[in-house]
Amino acid sequence: MFGAGGGTSSYEEIENTDLIILWGSNARESHPIFFHHVLKGIRSGARLMVVDPRRSTSAQFAHLWLGLDVGTDIALANAVGREIIAAGLVNHEFVQKATEHFDAYRESVEPFTLAVGEELTGVPQDAIQQLAHEYARAPRAQLCWTLGITEHHNAVDNVFALINLALLTGHVGRYGSGLNPVRGQNNVQGGGDMGALPNKFPGFQNVADAAVRARFEARWGRALPPKPGWHLSQMFEAMERGDLTALYVIGENPAQSEADAHRTEKLLTGLGHLVVQDMFMTRTAELADVVLPSTASWCEAEGTVTSSERRVQRVRQALEPPLGTKGDLEILSLLAARLGFPWGMPTAEEVWDECRSLSPMHSGMSYGRLEALKGIQWPCPDESHPGSQFLHGRLWDDPVGGPKAGFHPVQHEPPVDQLSDDYPIRLTTGRRLDSFNTGVQSGRFSSPLRRPETLNLCPEDMAALGVGEGEAVAIRSRRGRIEAPVHSDTTLRPGLAFMTFHFPDQVNTNLLTVDAWDPQSGTSEFKATAIAVERLASAESSEPHAIKVGV
Amino acid sequence: MAPPLQVKQLPERIVHATIDGQRVAVPEGTTILAACRSQAAEVPTLCFLETLAPVNVCRACVVEVEGSRALVPACSRPLETDMVVSTRSKRVDKSRRMVLEFLASSVDMSLAGPDVERWMEEYGVDPDRYGPKAAAGADLDARAGRHGPTVGAERATAAQPVKVDNDLYVRDYSRCILCYKCVEACGDQAQHTFALAVAGRGFDAHIATEFEVPLPESACVYCGNCVGVCPTGALMFKSEYDLRQANQWDESRQTVTDTICPYCGVGCTLELHVQDNAIVKVTSPMDHEVTSGHLCIKGRFGFEFVQQRPPAAEPR
8 A cells, every 4th residue: 555565564563552453354264373463462452343244253352343234344434434533533633744635535425424334334333433433542553454355346445445544543654553454375465566466567666667667678688568467357358358368377276266157167268278387286277278287385495475464484395396296486487498588497596686686675685684584574675674564654754755645535335246136145255264265275184173165144044044054055146056055153144144165166156256346456256246045946954064163 | 643653662670680699680570580591590491481471380490589488480480689599409409309200200201302301310300209100090091180099009190092083183191291381372372262271170180171072072273282382292283193103203304494384374484394205293483473383273284285296197
């Protein structure tokens, strides 16, 4: 945010703050060790508020749970913002000095009274007010989110809505106060850092910036296109149009991880040429023309990854990879040679050093220093710099160093896949403690917690539908139909269902999900699907599955 | 509004005291143990761990403080101004010998590590002077920690079968010294799952799940953080246990490599213990500020996927 895509704070600051808000995050199960820091914070006196449609295991630790309706985050955030303004709790000194467009923001949230907030979100006015007042009054506060914010068609607007709250209250750029997206994969932050974004070079430098481009062109000896590329959702659209006919997939399983799996598979099969580089013969690999068996990057190769607190850390080779596999770097180098770019066979460290020479925020992070300091948080511009515990301290300089931070007024838009009489139940998806994404990795260890995929419903909905625990039902959305056993889940409420996508070979949840995606981030709206649940004609109740509630 | 707050601690007051005849100066609040360690004066500990709040149960760390009637637990007592501390004295040595003797006479401390082995020697520990071990009785097998009456000259022990009730870790309570580390790590010092507690009294005190149910029926979430802090091998990863049973566990053939967990984006450091090109155990460094040595089920046990790959087929 404010020009660099990363969380502003450190885990240590989560322990040293006064209020922690987890918004659209079930960190207890999805980021358990991050949640340890939250717990330490609570033990040191911080209060925890959880905003989540489910009364999740994280919410069960909270002082206050705001169980909003799926996809009403902006309405809630705007109501919080309006209440902070109406109650006179704005940090005017900060707003005046360090921000711009406050007036536009104030106007945009004006309609979101507490009553409107309650009506739109389902959260009682008192709870909205309490969150607003506590957040504004807290000496230090951390606002953290995960996919509950970003897996929506208006993901970026959702994030803006939260950033606006931090600007309103001055909860950014200070030790203990910040804005933190907690990342879902071990190097999703690093992927962004390294320019795996359609419009960025490594270090979040703009492809469109001629001066930046010139530096990369000088280093690489090639002219570089100034036009941004496509993000994932745009690639699928390009496949649909026939503009994208060849695809090279490294370490992803889009055939099962993408929303609207029917469409995804059709597009992948329709490609002229599909190359998949993976450790496993995934469903996507099965569709490929060429499969390049690769090594496990986290334990069979050298390199770095970046964590949610912007900490670049070393991954190291602990195992000899299986016969016939090659490291990602080796495969890319061999491929480059065949394409006429014989850049040799650089080591991971040599590649990193080149990156450091081009990305100022990584310049000071030699392998030696990464080892000695147990990772370094960017930005780290030179080898005497200790790394940055938190970002945007400049907003507190007098006068503000660099550009001011802008409010981004955003408006509430309900989920694309709307509820109707035909599809009356809201399905949201998420993770379980012992599983991960499509289960390619996590499905192979013997977890005593694991139970098969289920459609989780609250007991009230189960009674209304007349289904029992473990009974298989049909689940229909506007895109597909699947069957799954029902599981009673008291963290849900009437009209709200929950599934994971950990077991696509058993139940392919993503046949239901909607591929409506955010125009800026390209993330699909996995969190909001309208479904209908029906008993099967031959409704026979199978053996109830063991119920396991992890906390 | 306050200016950006960058400094966490207020200035500290310095405490001056004497340890083993040496003057020391440490920040106020420093424990005697930490002060001793800063002087390189060794104080044995069993229940103490840097990442957990002291529970004061093992009494191995007691030291003599001038003017104090009782010996003082160094792990939890802060050093005070002008305190005169002796880490070794006749009383201290005798107390430590008794602590170690009582423990070693009733439980199997053979996997408690080289430090404990050395202390046994140093303090002249002789567990056998309490008589030969009673054979593990049938009643012991039925319920953990319940010991039957012993016959005269024999000494009661905590001997009992190893509990193997899941594929991830085993519990061998015949090795348990009741240091509480597992309880603390499972509880409010780290994991906050509260699947374990101490049940029973006196010699019957033992670590238990709720109503002694097997782990898969308990609240356990298999983070393995109890195993990570266990000092005696009472809690052991199944991978290690199986290799030990097969007589194949060999630390001299193992390498330990630090890397980062392949799952979520928190960035936990994993120490991969590798023997014969297979991961046999996963730990995390206690002094790393991200994990403090703690992991979740995926980081701790989710590595199997790299070991379940056949050699890759020839590329098509």
